[in-house]
Amino acid sequence: MIGSDRKIVSSVIKTGSYTGIGLLTLGFVLELMSSIVHIQAGVMHDLSLSGIVILIFTPVSAMVSLSVYFAYTRQWKWAAVAAFAGILIAATFVMIR
Amino acid sequence: MIPYLFLLLIIGISAGFLGALLGLGGGIVIVPALTLIPYFHMTIHEAIAISMTGVLATSLGGTSRFLSEGLTDLKLGTLLMLGTTSGAIAGSLLSHTLKSNVLEMIFPLVLFYASYEMLKNQYKDNNPDIPYRHPIIGIGLAFLAGVFAGVFGVGGGAINVSVMHLVMGAPMKAATATSNFMIGTTASAATFVYLLKGAINLYAATPVVLGVFTGAQIGSRLLKRINTVLLKRIFVIIMLLVAFEMLYHGIRGYL
Numbered sequence: 001m002i003g004s005d006r007k008i009v010s011s012v013i014k015t016g017s018y019t020g021i022g023l024l025t026l027g028f029v030l031e032l033m034s035s036i037v038h039i040q041a042g043v044m045h046d047l048s049l050s051g052i053v054i055l056i057f058t059p060v061s062a063m064v065s066l067s068v069y070f071a072y073t074r075q076w077k078w079a080a081v082a083a084f085a086g087i088l089i090a091a092t093f094v095m096i097r
Numbered sequence: 098m099i100p101y102l103f104l105l106l107i108i109g110i111s112a113g114f115l116g117a118l119l120g121l122g123g124g125i126v127i128v129p130a131l132t133l134i135p136y137f138h139m140t141i142h143e144a145i146a147i148s149m150t151g152v153l154a155t156s157l158g159g160t161s162r163f164l165s166e167g168l169t170d171l172k173l174g175t176l177l178m179l180g181t182t183s184g185a186i187a188g189s190l191l192s193h194t195l196k197s198n199v200l201e202m203i204f205p206l207v208l209f210y211a212s213y214e215m216l217k218n219q220y221k222d223n224n225p226d227i228p229y230r231h232p233i234i235g236i237g238l239a240f241l242a243g244v245f246a247g248v249f250g251v252g253g254g255a256i257n258v259s260v261m262h263l264v265m266g267a268p269m270k271a272a273t274a275t276s277n278f279m280i281g282t283t284a285s286a287a288t289f290v291y292l293l294k295g296a297i298n299l300y301a302a303t304p305v306v307l308g309v310f311t312g313a314q315i316g317s318r319l320l321k322r323i324n325t326v327l328l329k330r331i332f333v334i335i336m337l338l339v340a341f342e343m344l345y346h347g348i349r350g351y352l
Binding site: 005006007009010013014016017020021024025027028031032035045048049051052053055056057058059060062063066078081082084085088089091092093095 | 158282
């Protein structure tokens with residue numbers, strides 16, 4: 001049986017990844033079509049960029065939702081671990097430069 | 098233009114397939130392919146930036162499936178993330194002061210030992226009903242995995258899978274699936290930084306990411322069905338390839 005924590009994180013990851021991949025696919029298809037019809041180059045770039053940005057923030061959103069789930073189900077120890085992991089991940093966004 | 102994009106798509110599919118199946122990310126396929134095939138004219142830095150985006154896509158493509166199949170252990174992954182993430186921060190901060198040649202000699206030794214243990218216990222798998230053991234040691238080793246990943250940009254997945262399976266007693270498939278979940282968060286931070294620096298070639302990254310995502314879907318479907326002994330053997334082959342490659346670099350740095 002799949003736990004509720006897995007269901008929540010899975011739905012966050014699926015939503016984020018399919019949206020991001022959808023935008024990247026659109027950009028890729030337009031790129032392929034650009035040899036046949038004229039398409040503004042900026043459109044493809046913007047679609048790909050938006051897709052990658054959505055993919056980047058998907059695992060972070062999954063961690064946030066996991067932490068909220070643990071807090072909601074009163075699993076305080078795990079809520080603290082997930083929140084601390086989330087803070088460390090946020091720190092990597094700033095520090096690995 | 099079209100053959101160029103399709104070749105990138107195929108490289109992505111292979112990387113995603115292998116990365117999701119083994120919990121390693123797929124960078125070990127993307128970086129050599131993009132730098133060694135002269136057709137792409139890519140520098141190592143461009144290839145690493147694209148590879149990080151690929152690792153992120155492997156994690157997302159694999160994790161969504163593994164979670165639905167109940168293979169990923171979110172609590173174990175979150176716990177070890179404390180070690181890997183703080184290790185990655187320490188590694189990236191210390192990367193200028195640490196002697197990377199020394200680390201390049203130590204890292205293969207860790208992989209050789211893990212390969213030996215993996216082969217020695219190849220016919221055994223851990224019982225999923227038994228609680229995981231040695232959490233503190235696990236976090237400590239995950240920290241070291243994070244340091245290696247922070248310094249070299251690779252290797253975190255290989256150590257994480259070995260730690261979860263050999264030290265903490267997680268079944269091999271659960272370790273692979275959980276590692277897939279973990280690498281996504283570190284890859285997202287690295288991809289973010291590369292994107293801010295303008296280091297990601299979006300024209301080349303788009304087909305790679307699409308390919309990786311597709312390959313990861315295929316690889317994650319196969320993981321449930323694949324024989325654990327075969328999975329361990331493939332894992333060991335890849336770990337040894339990475340170890341020899343790094344050892345070669347380390348020795349060359351001394352000469």
